[in-house]
Amino acid sequence: MLSNRGVLAGVLSLCLAAMAIAGCGGSDDSETSGGEQETLSKAQWVKQADAICTKANDRQEALLQKVAEDVRGAPSKSEQADFVVNAGVPPLREAAASLEELGAPAGEEEKVEDFIDALEKAIDETEAEPVEFAEAKSAPFTPVERQAEKLGLEICGRP
Numbered sequence: 001m002l003s004n005r006g007v008l009a010g011v012l013s014l015c016l017a018a019m020a021i022a023g024c025g026g027s028d029d030s031e032t033s034g035g036e037q038e039t040l041s042k043a044q045w046v047k048q049a050d051a052i053c054t055k056a057n058d059r060q061e062a063l064l065q066k067v068a069e070d071v072r073g074a075p076s077k078s079e080q081a082d083f084v085v086n087a088g089v090p091p092l093r094e095a096a097a098s099l100e101e102l103g104a105p106a107g108e109e110e111k112v113e114d115f116i117d118a119l120e121k122a123i124d125e126t127e128a129e130p131v132e133f134a135e136a137k138s139a140p141f142t143p144v145e146r147q148a149e150k151l152g153l154e155i156c157g158r159p
Helices: 002-020 042-070 077-102 109-128 130-134 142-151
Strands: none
Touching (some): 042 077, 077 109, 077 130
């Protein structure tokens, strides 16, 4: 039984590691009291974006623990798909929305837009083919990782 839990942990860890490439989700502290969005410096943006990703990673980890408690033996394809769709994707969708609301530092608008576009595309592809993603037969987050690197993100974009 312990080896089956090891298999489950391995499969789910693979899913989390791949999703952590883009793992995000959080709040937006960039608005002024007047409702106008202030322009963030790049360092401020990176710090806030990485905080969003940390929150999403934590949420995914909590959901992973819950799934691991409910699954006995090696996870079936259906269980793998359920994990990806129900535990992996929702924090990423929230993250994409939070990152979009965060805005972009001056001069980095195109890079931020490319990052968010790549993230949304990867989420859609993962949700459409969750078993392929869970079995590492697809790598939709590779472009997200490249975009995160261009922006200097330390948490977002790192497995």
